[in-house]
Amino acid sequence: MASSTCWKCLSRPSGRLTTTPIPTASISSAPFSTTARFLAMPKQTKPSARTATKGSKSFAMKKKVVVKSGKPPMPGERKAMRKRIVLSNTNALQVEGLEDLSKDMDMAAHTGKVVGIPGDVVDSLRAAEAFKVSQGWGMFRRPALLIREESVKITESLKRSEEEKKELLLVVDGERGTAQELTNAVTEYSPIPKTTPTLYSQNTYTANWLSQILKSNNAILQSIEMDPKRHNLPIPIRENITLARLCELGARDPDVSWPIFQVFWSEITAEGRPPVLMALDGLNHVMHNSLYRTADFKEIHSHDLVIVKHFMECLSRVKTFPNGGAILAATSRSHAPASKSMELMIRQTLDQQNGDKKVERDPFERKYDPRAEESLKQAAVMRLSGLTKHEARGLMEYWAQSGVLRQAVDERSVTEKWALAGNGIVGEIGRGALRMRI
Amino acid sequence: MPPRLNLLGATRSLAIRPRPSIVSRQTRVFQAVSRRGFADEKDPKPAAGPNQDVLPHVSEEAGDMSKITGETGPDVGQGTPVQEILERDEEGKSKAPEVIKEQINDKKAAEDTTFDNLLALGQMQNAADGLQLDDPAVLEGLGHKFGLPQLPLPSNNNLKHRYDPVVSQVTNLLMKHGKKGVAQRNMSYILNHLRTAPPPVPNPARPLVPGSPLPSRLPLDPIQYLTVAIDSISPLVRIKSLKGVAGGGAALPIPVPLTVKQRRRQAVQWILDATSKKQSRGSGKSQFAQRFAEELISVVEGRSGAWDRRGMIHKSATSARANLNNRAVKRF
Numbered sequence: 138m139a140s141s142t143c144w145k146c147l148s149r150p151s152g153r154l155t156t157t158p159i160p161t162a163s164i165s166s167a168p169f170s171t172t173a174r175f176l177a178m179p180k181q182t183k184p185s186a187r188t189a190t191k192g193s194k195s196f197a198m199k200k201k202v203v204v205k206s207g208k209p210p211m212p213g214e215r216k217a218m219r220k221r222i223v224l225s226n227t228n229a230l231q232v233e234g235l236e237d238l239s240k241d242m243d244m245a246a247h248t249g250k251v252v253g254i255p256g257d258v259v260d261s262l263r264a265a266e267a268f269k270v271s272q273g274w275g276m277f278r279r280p281a282l283l284i285r286e287e288s289v290k291i292t293e294s295l296k297r298s299e300e301e302k303k304e305l306l307l308v309v310d311g312e313r314g315t316a317q318e319l320t321n322a323v324t325e326y327s328p329i330p331k332t333t334p335t336l337y338s339q340n341t342y343t344a345n346w347l348s349q350i351l352k353s354n355n356a357i358l359q360s361i362e363m364d365p366k367r368h369n370l371p372i373p374i375r376e377n378i379t380l381a382r383l384c385e386l387g388a389r390d391p392d393v394s395w396p397i398f399q400v401f402w403s404e405i406t407a408e409g410r411p412p413v414l415m416a417l418d419g420l421n422h423v424m425h426n427s428l429y430r431t432a433d434f435k436e437i438h439s440h441d442l443v444i445v446k447h448f449m450e451c452l453s454r455v456k457t458f459p460n461g462g463a464i465l466a467a468t469s470r471s472h473a474p475a476s477k478s479m480e481l482m483i484r485q486t487l488d489q490q491n492g493d494k495k496v497e498r499d500p501f502e503r504k505y506d507p508r509a510e511e512s513l514k515q516a517a518v519m520r521l522s523g524l525t526k527h528e529a530r531g532l533m534e535y536w537a538q539s540g541v542l543r544q545a546v547d548e549r550s551v552t553e554k555w556a557l558a559g560n561g562i563v564g565e566i567g568r569g570a571l572r573m574r575i
Numbered sequence: 576m577p578p579r580l581n582l583l584g585a586t587r588s589l590a591i592r593p594r595p596s597i598v599s600r601q602t603r604v605f606q607a608v609s610r611r612g613f614a615d616e617k618d619p620k621p622a623a624g625p626n627q628d629v630l631p632h633v634s635e636e637a638g639d640m641s642k643i644t645g646e647t648g649p650d651v652g653q654g655t656p657v658q659e660i661l662e663r664d665e666e667g668k669s670k671a672p673e674v675i676k677e678q679i680n681d682k683k684a685a686e687d688t689t690f691d692n693l694l695a696l697g698q699m700q701n702a703a704d705g706l707q708l709d710d711p712a713v714l715e716g717l718g719h720k721f722g723l724p725q726l727p728l729p730s731n732n733n734l735k736h737r738y739d740p741v742v743s744q745v746t747n748l749l750m751k752h753g754k755k756g757v758a759q760r761n762m763s764y765i766l767n768h769l770r771t772a773p774p775p776v777p778n779p780a781r782p783l784v785p786g787s788p789l790p791s792r793l794p795l796d797p798i799q800y801l802t803v804a805i806d807s808i809s810p811l812v813r814i815k816s817l818k819g820v821a822g823g824g825a826a827l828p829i830p831v832p833l834t835v836k837q838r839r840r841q842a843v844q845w846i847l848d849a850t851s852k853k854q855s856r857g858s859g860k861s862q863f864a865q866r867f868a869e870e871l872i873s874v875v876e877g878r879s880g881a882w883d884r885r886g887m888i889h890k891s892a893t894s895a896r897a898n899l900n901n902r903a904v905k906r907f
Contacts, residue, residue, distance in 0.1 A: 210856055218857035226771045228794040275771055540795045541770070573738070573763040 222268050223275035224259065230540040231278050238282070244289045249528040251535035254280045264352030273567060277539050283532050283563070287521055298461045299412050305463040306452055308420065308513065310483050311521030312562055313470035321428050328432075329395070329443065337429065338443045340391040343398050346444070348388035350401075351381055357411060358384060361404070368400045380404055395443060402447070406458055413462035417448055419469040424476035424509040440508050449512040466516070477502055478509040486518040523561025526551060532563070533570060542570055633660055741802045742766075744836065748843045749867070764864035766797040769871065778877025783807045790875070804871040808845065808881040809838035812892045820903040829899055830892035845881040846870050 210218075236242075238252045254262070259280055262268060274280055282288075291307075298305040324342045328335050351358060358381035371393050374386065380401060387397030405413055417423070423445045426436040439445050450456045451464045468479070481498055488495045498505065524532070530551045536542035544550055558565035611617075630636065634655040641648025649655050657675060661668045668679070695718040724732075731737050738746070742762060750758035774791045777783055784806040787793075793800040813833055816826035833841070849870050855862035873879045898904060 207854060209854075215856070215858040219859045223771070228770060228772075228774065230795070276767070543796065572767065573742070573759055 220270065222263065222270060224263070224268065224280050225278060226276055227278075228540075229276065229278045230538065232281075232535060232538045235281065235535075244284060244292050247284045248286055248289060249284070249525070249531040251281050251283050251531060254282060261353035265349050273571070276541050276571065281535065283524075283528060283535075285524060285528050287519060291519070295414075295463055298463055300461075302412075302459060302461040304451075304454070304458040304461060305465075306454065306516040307463065307465050308483060308486075308516045308518045309465060309467045309521065310518055311468075311470070312523075312559070313564070321422070326429055326442070334441060335431070336441055336443050336446065337437060338395040340394050343444065344388050344391040344394040347384045347394060347398060347401070351384035351388060355381060361410065363400070363404045368403070370400060371396055406456075406460065408459060410460050412460050413458060414465070415448065415451060415462070416465040416467070418467045419473065420466040421469050421473040421476050421479060423449075424479045425474060425506060438508060440512065452516055453512045454515040464516075476506070476509060477504045478506040479513065481505070482510055482513040483518050483520075486513070486516070487520060490518065523559060524555070524563050524566070525561065526555050529555045529558075529561050529563075529566060532566065536571065544570070637663060739798050739802075741805065741839065742798055744839060745801065745805070745843055748840065748847070761861075761864040761867070764861045765868045765871070766801070768865055768868035769797040769800045770794055772868070772872060775872055775875040777875060781807075781877030781882050783875065793875070800875070801871060804874040805839050805842045805846075808874055808879065808885050809842035810885050810888045811838065812888065813837075813841070814888065814891055814895060817904060820901060827898050827901065827904065828891065828895040829904055830895050842881065842885075845884055846874065846879070849880060 232251075235251070235253045236247075237255050238258070239255070242252070268274055268280075294305050294307075297303075324339050326337045326339045329338050359379055361380045362377050363380055363383055372386070372390070374383070383397060383401055383404070387394045387401070404410070423439040425439060427439045427442060429437040429442070431437055440449055447456075448464070448466075451458075452466060468483070477499075481496070485495045530546065533542060533546045533551055533554065537544065537546050554566050554570050555561045557569050631639070634649045635651055638648040638651045649659060657671075658678065661671055661675065661679070668676075671679075699718060731739070736743070746755070746758045746762045749761050772794065774794055777790050783803055787803040787807070788796070788799065793803065811833065812830040814828045815831045816828055818826045821827040846867065850863070850867045853866045853870065855866055857865070870879060874881060
């Protein structure tokens with residue numbers, strides 16, 4: 138907790154200072170005059186040249202007087218309303234027989250079905266800011282998701298990585314509607330001393346990140362104790378504190394958040410710890426120069442920001458996961474910056490996975506980024522396309538059961554919506570069926 | 576003094592008639608009606624010419640032959656395709672043009688056609704043989720890949736009328752500067768707001784339009800919600816001022832009934848007026864839609880000022896009803 142002492146001026150807040158108001162009114166009057174200054178005639182302002190012209194009538198437009206009624210919104214209230222995430226619509230019907238997603242569920246048998254997200258997972262996802270405003274969660278009674286073929290595949294590979302203690306490196310790509318804050322210079326940054334090339338840490342972001350990690354994994358982090366002897370932190374900490382407490386310390390003080398995150402990372406990847414999942418949405422945004430500038434106003438590459446660098450080292454197998462884990466990076470196809478290198482690597486990896494001949498790099502292209510290419514060499518690529526008709530039908534039936542889709546769900550309507558949505562692109566099905574094109 | 580002679584003046588009285596630019600539509604075709612002179616015979620024999628005693632057409636000849644042999648010949652009433660003639664004529668086949676020869680070869684290849692095609696042909700044959708055409712089972716597979724549509728067609732089956740009439744009308748009324756896409760986005764936000772807002776609590780003093788569903792059911796049918804709100808405050812009449820009837824320069828108000836579309840338009844205008852006066856509480860591009868949707872909810876809950884405006888119009892219409900008996904008005 139911050140001390141109540143002001144360390145800049147060394148003054149201590151006392152009762153007298155805080156209770157007695159500063160007599161501002163007496164300052165304005167001159168101490169040696171017996172005449173009250175306020176009684177003097179006010180200074181006559183000279184009429185300006187324009188208004189003084191005799192006989193001329195100035196053409197003055199009367200402005201409309203806007204009568205404001207009601208209390209204006211408080212600072213920050215309007216933005217909070219815009220960013221508010223609503224996860225439930227009490228008007229929507231409760232879907233009978235909606236199963237909850239669980240670890241032991243037979244995913245393959247549930248392909249094409251909608252399952253509910255359990256409450257604690259919803260809380261974790263909310264803490265990690267995984268829900269977005271535009272995803273339409275607020276239309277239904279409770280958050281639920283469709284199990285599609287690709288989700289079965291991902292679940293299998295996650296289980297495998299846990300069993301074999303081997304990390305899963307995956308880039309998820311797809312069209313817009315099938316599924317940036319770090320690099321667009323909206324959070325503060327500072328260079329880390331004694332680093333060549335100079336790296337930059339984003340301390341406030343890191344502190345916020347640590348608090349999100351803490352909120353979404355509180356139960357696990359409470360049960361793991363750290364070993365302070367292994368690390369030298371810039372702040373003194375007690376012995377045998379839990380990782381949850383460590384995260385709390387980092388979240389509270391942005392100045393030490395990055396060193397604390399490093400300690401946290403080495404602890405969570407030590408022997409015998411649970412597997413780690415790290416995910417990044419909008420890979421395109423970290424594949425080029427960021428909008429940050431160095432002290433001599435040169436552009437900073439995104440991979441020189443330590444958080445991005447950390448993620449990319451995990452994705453390119455520079456950092457290893459002895460307990461297994463998954464690094465997922467999702468590309469963005471909606472108003473995202475173009476990255477020639479990322480596109481090339483995704484194409485080449487896909488060709489390699491399919492056993493096709495690799496596409497060759499364009500010899501005349503100048504916008505390739507060698508650092509971006511290097512970071513994607515180890516990762517596999519999963520390309521998402523449209524849903525199958527079976528999956529589309531499962532989704533539409535869920536919508537109809539929720540009372541949001543007022544239409545018979547039969548072969549004809551499913552095929553119609555599926556075909557109009559570019560062969561089953563799920564976002565487009567939603568736009569066509571639930572909203573008016575939007 | 577005698578008038579001076581002017582040579583040019585002599586031609587002045589002559590009208591110059593240029594050729595008409597528009598030729599009359601009647602073409603000048605002489606009727607091919609022969610005129611019989613008094614001395615002509617009543618039934619003249621046709622004049623003998625070089626083509627008088629030619630052989631009949633190949634098909635007619637084949638028909639005559641088949642009549643003699645007792646087989647079924649070609650239908651003389653219809654035109655006979657060349658291919659059919661060539662079937663009977665081996666010599667002609669060899670001398671036929673290359674295109675026709677290729678066709679004959681293709682036809683042989685096409686004889687072993689697909690099963691679907693045969694099936695469809697068989698069904699068409701059945702239909703031609705007089706099977707029940709109304710039978711849906713027959714109609715279903717009558718060569719239509721996707722079957723025939725159910726009749727009567729639903730009213731929203733037309734591309735231009737694919738949305739609900741109220742929705743499309745209100746969308747057009749929301750539109751500014753011809754930006755229909757923006758208006759549609761706003762409409763979508765409005766319907767979504769109605770869908771997620773808590774169910775309205777109607778005011779018994781402001782009864783909704785008769786036949787409206789229970790208020791608790793309105794949110795799940797946002798289009799119905801919108802329709803109920805608009806129809807509940809839409810005025811039945813408008814007041815028209817007739818000038819020069821009352822005398823003394825005063826205009827005579829008379830009530831004029833409105834069509835459904837006109838009534839809804841007036842209601843939406845009132846709602847739009849109230850929307851523009853509201854203050855938005857949030858920020859972002861959906862604010863207008865949110866204010867509009869909140870005004871709709873306040874209409875259903877009986878809080879909107881549009882109810883008073885409707886009441887005022889109806890009141891003045893009731894008093895202006897007497898003016899309809901005015902003789903001058905009756906003339907209109």
